[in-house]
Amino acid sequence: MSQSPFNGSAVPASLSGHRISRRNLLRGAAAGAGAIALPSLLAACGGGPGGDGKTVTMGSNASDPVPKKAFAQAFAAYEKQSEDKRTVDVNTVDHNSFQENISRYLQSKPDDVFMWFAGFRMQFFAEKGLLHDISDLWGDYTGFSAALKAQSTGSDGKQYLTPYYYYPWAVFHRKSVFAKYGYEAPRTLDEYLALARRMKKDKLTPIAFGDKDGWPAMGTFDYLNMRTNGYEFHKSLMAGEEAWTDRRVKDVFDTWRGMLPYCQQGANGRTWQEAASSLQKGESGMAVFGLPHPGQQFAEDEQDDIDFFAFPEIDPAHGQDAVEAPIDGFLLAKNSKSLKNDSTMESARDLLSWLATGKAEDVYLAGDPNNVAVSEDADTAAYTPLQKKAVDLIAGSKQISQFMDRDTRPDFASTVMIQAIQSFINEPDDIDGLVNGIERQKKTLFASDAGS
Incomplete structure (x- = not known):
């Protein structure tokens, strides 16, 4: 037996969840x-x-x-x-x-x-x-x-x-690829981008990326927002209590725009399975995924070659405190x-x-x-090293998020954010137009709760 990382004393505020009054359909x-x-x-x-x-x-x-x-x-x-x-x-x-x-x-x-x-x-x-x-x-x-x-x-x-x-969601990679090129897991965003530049020089696609399914890129946004603005702001943003036109949200998209040149191009036409496959083949160096995703694309004899590191720190005030763990x-x-x-x-x-x-x-x-x-x-004695590392990642976190399409109202995630993020991936330069559109639609959807 082992102590579950989801214990009431460790992260009670972050796992308490938002309370909703009334929801529209998906x-x-x-x-x-x-x-x-x-x-x-x-x-x-x-x-x-x-x-x-x-x-x-x-x-x-x-x-x-x-x-x-x-x-x-x-x-x-x-x-x-x-x-x-x-x-x-x-x-x-x-x-x-x-x-x-x-x-x-x-x-x-x-x-x-x-x-x-x-x-x-x-x-x-x-x-x-x-x-x-x-x-x-x-x-x-x-x-x-x-x-x-x-x-x-x-x-x-x-x-x-x-x-x-x-x-948990994290940044996954192959141990053998990191060993071959002498890469080390980065802790900060600057180190992450420096590693991406090295990978590009080594003829690798630094970050495997696919969003054809509409939801995978949400994980990247969530981490960028929590690392930039903190978990509490992220929670409030998902609950409709913050404006998407806020400078803090624009900063998130601006940081993401700087990362896109290191990501697989044409992400909106690529499934997460295809992105994970490029990681498995050693064509890409890293990928932001949930724990099951690379594991399902790697052969049984390759499982021990999978590793991950926590999404890098952006603002030291928030460090790597929050972890996405649906x-x-x-x-x-x-x-x-x-x-x-x-x-x-x-x-x-x-x-x-x-x-x-x-x-x-x-x-x-x-x-x-x-x-x-x-x-x-549950018996954790048979856990793989990767599972044990996942438990440690959660146990060491201060806040837990559930993922964008679970932390906000379903209609907002499905009808607004999928389209918005895919639009951003295609045209990342018009951040003002992007957030203005999101905020306008958010007000309409969340207003339906008023007075209910």
């Missing part, structure tokens, strides 16, 4: 009816209110091979230990399609249980009445810190999420017809209770060592 709803055809992408596998009572349908966004296989192993382990012969019927959908269509999915014919995220993304759907309250299950959960519970709690004080794992988990869909069957509901709750155990996390992480268990009851 991209589909924000764009208007008919923008995205949901049923063909996220159709539930399971039966209606009848069913056999022992089959639980699972809506999965784990479409990449490594997590998909690891989840299959975890669900198989659940079925094997189930004395009542309960089974899990998995409906796997492309990760991006799942995210873009989640609102309509949950309002239509969702699976019984689905994979999703902590923070705003969970709170939003809880406030819409699209999730089942599992507070009573939490009464029996062990191994979860108070901070984890806070991240699984809606604005009504009830719990809706069963957390499963987390993964939490993923499982929720019960309120509109699942089969959950109206008491036996199916009992089976779904039994599955969540098992997934909340350290043993369940052990099974998953044995197949996907690219994440870190949230439970203090």
Whole structure:
């Protein structure tokens, strides 16, 4: 056993989460009816209110091979230990399609249980009445810190999420490439850019970069903002309490503009998998990723060659205090017809209770060592050096963020920031026009909460 880095005493303020009053729908709803055809992408596998009572349908966004296989192993382990012969019927959908269509999915014919995220993304759907309250299950959960519970709690004080794992974001690289050229991990932005210049002279692309999926570059913005302006400003900005036209935000984009010449060009046409592949091939020197991303693109015999360092310091006043570390988990869909069957509901709750155990996390992480268990009851003896380093990174942090598209309202992240960041990548010189456009749209969206 080991102490979870998400403990109430270490980072209570940063993990307490923002409270929201009312949220609009995600991209589909924000764009208007008919923008995205949901049923063909996220159709539930399971039966209606009848069913056999022992089959639980699972809506999965784990479409990449490594997590998909690891989840299959975890669900198989659940079925094997189930004395009542309960089974899990998995409906796997492309990760991006799942995210873009989640609102309509949950309002239509969702699976019984689905994979999703902590923070705003969970709170939003809880406030819409699209999730089942599992507070009573939490009464029996062990191994979860108070901070984890806070991240699984809606604005009504009830719990809706069963957390499963987390993964920090950092700057990843190959040990062998650094050893070959004599590179050393930088601590400050100046050192980071100096290293990028060396890599360019060595005929490497310094920073692998892909944002075709719309969300990967958000991690870079988050770090630049937290390193430049501090976690509290970042939190307020995500909550709509700061102006995007503020000089401090312009400074973030100005710093990012200075980094772009060292990034892979054409990022908006490149997926994160393709960017990670260039790192794996030794064509690029570094990349800002979450822990699972490079691990899923490296062969099994190359895993030991993956390493990372914390995103560099920009302002010494903020140092490297904040770390981006999203939490993923499982929720019960309120509109699942089969959950109206008491036996199916009992089976779904039994599955969540098992997934909340350290043993369940052990099974998953044995197949996907690219994440870190949230439970203090999980066995960390088998952790890879990279996982242990990830735990240390979190444990040494003073604040934890969840990622832009989880720390702010969903419609703002999906309909405003994806487009804004991709526009900036294509045309980075008009920062005033960029932030003016973001602020104008932010005021419109956040104003919808007024008086609610």
